[in-house]
Amino acid sequence: MAPPLLLANSLISAFSRAALPRLAVPLLRRLLAGAHPLRPDGFTFPPLFRAAPGPATAAQLHACALRLGLFHPSVFASGSLVHAYLRFGRVAEAYRVFDEMPQRDVPAWNAMLSGLCRNARAGDAVALFGKMLGEGLAGDAVTLSSVLPMCADRALALQARWVFDAMALRDLVTWNSIISAYEQGGKVADAVELFHGMKESGVNPDVLTLVSLASAVAQCGDGRGAKSVHCYVTRRGWDAGYIFAGNAMVDMYAKLSEIEAAQRVLENLPARDVVSWNTLITGYMQNGLFNEAIKTYNHMQKHEGLKPVQGTFVSVLPAYLNLGALQQGMRMHALSIKTGLNLDVYVSTCLIDLYAKCGKLAEAMLLFELMPRRSTDMFGRAGQLDEALEFIQGMPIKPDSAVWGALLGACRIHGNVGMGKLASQNLYELDPENVGYYVLMSNMYAKMGKWDGVDTVRSLVRRQNLQKTPGWSSMEVKGSVSVFYSGTQAEPHPQHEEIQRELQDLLAKMKSLGYVPDYSFVLQDVEQDEKEQILNNHSERLAIAFGIINTPPRTPLHIYKNSRICGDCHNATKYISKITDREIIVRDSNRTV
Numbered sequence: 001m002a003p004p005l006l007l008a009n010s011l012i013s014a015f016s017r018a019a020l021p022r023l024a025v026p027l028l029r030r031l032l033a034g035a036h037p038l039r040p041d042g043f044t045f046p047p048l049f050r051a052a053p054g055p056a057t058a059a060q061l062h063a064c065a066l067r068l069g070l071f072h073p074s075v076f077a078s079g080s081l082v083h084a085y086l087r088f089g090r091v092a093e094a095y096r097v098f099d100e101m102p103q104r105d106v107p108a109w110n111a112m113l114s115g116l117c118r119n120a121r122a123g124d125a126v127a128l129f130g131k132m133l134g135e136g137l138a139g140d141a142v143t144l145s146s147v148l149p150m151c152a153d154r155a156l157a158l159q160a161r162w163v164f165d166a167m168a169l170r171d172l173v174t175w176n177s178i179i180s181a182y183e184q185g186g187k188v189a190d191a192v193e194l195f196h197g198m199k200e201s202g203v204n205p206d207v208l209t210l211v212s213l214a215s216a217v218a219q220c221g222d223g224r225g226a227k228s229v230h231c232y233v234t235r236r237g238w239d240a241g242y243i244f245a246g247n248a249m250v251d252m253y254a255k256l257s258e259i260e261a262a263q264r265v266l267e268n269l270p271a272r273d274v275v276s277w278n279t280l281i282t283g284y285m286q287n288g289l290f291n292e293a294i295k296t297y298n299h300m301q302k303h304e305g306l307k308p309v310q311g312t313f314v315s316v317l318p319a320y321l322n323l324g325a326l327q328q329g330m331r332m333h334a335l336s337i338k339t340g341l342n343l344d345v346y347v348s349t350c351l352i353d354l355y356a357k358c359g360k361l362a363e364a365m366l367l368f369e370l371m372p373r374r375s376t377d378m379f380g381r382a383g384q385l386d387e388a389l390e391f392i393q394g395m396p397i398k399p400d401s402a403v404w405g406a407l408l409g410a411c412r413i414h415g416n417v418g419m420g421k422l423a424s425q426n427l428y429e430l431d432p433e434n435v436g437y438y439v440l441m442s443n444m445y446a447k448m449g450k451w452d453g454v455d456t457v458r459s460l461v462r463r464q465n466l467q468k469t470p471g472w473s474s475m476e477v478k479g480s481v482s483v484f485y486s487g488t489q490a491e492p493h494p495q496h497e498e499i500q501r502e503l504q505d506l507l508a509k510m511k512s513l514g515y516v517p518d519y520s521f522v523l524q525d526v527e528q529d530e531k532e533q534i535l536n537n538h539s540e541r542l543a544i545a546f547g548i549i550n551t552p553p554r555t556p557l558h559i560y561k562n563s564r565i566c567g568d569c570h571n572a573t574k575y576i577s578k579i580t581d582r583e584i585i586v587r588d589s590n591r592t593v
Helices: 004-017 021-033 045-051 055-067 075-087 091-100 106-118 122-134 141-151 157-166 172-184 188-200 207-220 223-235 243-255 259-268 274-286 290-303 310-323 326-339 345-357 361-370 385-393 401-414 417-430 435-447 451-463 496-512 528-536 539-550 567-580
Strands: 472-477 480-485 557-561 584-587
Touching: 045 055, 045 075, 055 075, 055 091, 075 091, 075 106, 091 106, 106 122, 106 141, 122 141, 141 172, 157 172, 172 188, 172 207, 188 207, 207 223, 207 243, 223 243, 243 259, 243 274, 259 274, 274 290, 274 310, 290 310, 310 326, 310 345, 310 557, 326 345, 326 472, 345 361, 385 401, 385 417, 401 417, 401 435, 417 435, 435 451, 472 539, 480 539, 496 528, 496 539, 496 567, 528 567, 539 557, 539 567, 539 584, 567 584
Parallel strands: 557 584
Antiparallel strands: 472 480, 472 557
16 A cells, blocks of 8 residues: 555645646645654655746745745756746746755756746847856756847857757757747848758657748848758658648748749648738738738638638738728728727727828727737837837847838837938848938938948948839729829829829819929920929829819828928929818828928
8 A cells, every 4th residue: 555645645646637726735734734744755746836827826835835944855846936936927926936956957947947037038048048057067958948048149149059069969859949939030041051950960850940941041132042942841841740830831832022933832832821921911911012911801801701810910910001992991991890809909000000001090090099008019119219229139039120111110210310321221231222221211311411431321222223113092982992193104094194184283283373383303305395294293292183083072082102201293293282172191102291
């Protein structure tokens, strides 16, 4: 027959594993206060700590174990308590227990490290890992899988790699951990190198390895490597057997701007979920194909029967914004309310951006006030640029071009050239072919009168043979978006003649009220009458004339322009607003007028 204490410990452990602490804790009380009390040992408390329903229970059990003097000799019990405190976010209490342990084995360090990572204490986790290395402990696969994502892009990356290289046994999990960590940390070349080392060591990659590798080759811009990854995944049937693997292939091609290949992969997947479609929609957005992003979303809803999730809203709403399709965006807003996602901080931010940039400032402010919480992704807009930079530099993963682009935009708004230069340097490395960032920095220099800086940026653009995106404006009427380009178009709009007659009529009325064209905004050496015609055919004026023709009198007009509106058009829009007795809102990529 088993000794009474062993039997009691077994029952406590069984109740705890079954998540029945309400039965396990009374059994502990009976052990301590029964007719024949038993003294608990180092195996009594760990299962209780693991099953504690809250921090108060964990603290009570801790106090009881201290009174019984069970901690100092038991590394097992102390490690379980550390894990319990960190599970409830009680970092200070966990540190106290950990620091008081006379001996700490690798599982104890792992409990502390993984708990800090779960509580988003990246800096503390990295510092503790450094301390662990300093005490001569190399750790194991669990250590690496916990801490590598936090330190792959930090000063301890070399130490982490040294620990990995020094391990006697490196299994698939260990290899995947360090490859994924280096990929997430932006060290994509190292991730690819590690993959080759993994194969040379005789460890066969699995589907998780290839998903990390797909992201790495995409970030490297390695189209040839991407095709190799895709072939490897296809030969093993992983794209058919694992939806997330197929989604990774779509994402890989989209990031390489091979959007047709991404679409073909999606079409050939035997099973597609909402993430599959969100990935393709995001790919279209990343490549500036806003209409395609919206069409894909509509197809997902109508033909796939999939309901939008958070990622869908975050991907599609910017497409409506970039096309100035406010009415469609408002319908998306209504759907977000219906699904309860309008209170999500990311969806709310996209909605605020949509309304603000389409000129609906009152609605944008109302949404901002209704947000349950405000993200830190808002420091820049609030002018707190130092806090924004500190947040970016403290991110556990390497910030991408979207993050630095947001900071650069905020620097332009608030005139911080020094920080803008820092942001632009990172952008030139991350997204060197995006001419928009160069234009934004050049405009910032010009606004501050720093003409040497303007010349430097323009020279950089010329050396890299970059071309500025042609300017266009859009206008939404009856749920359909029409896009207009400045000057002569290859395919004239069906209402081209009506639009031209309306523009000539408006020009005559504007001149009668005192309008004088500002020819300084015509950057061509042509005659004065031709300059007038060029100004009168700027894309925003074409969109305004189209709106006047196709909407009832006094209806507000909402125009979106992909580049900054010129000063002459800004002035002309005021005259047109007065002549037609309409509210005209022109939202360009920088401001609302």
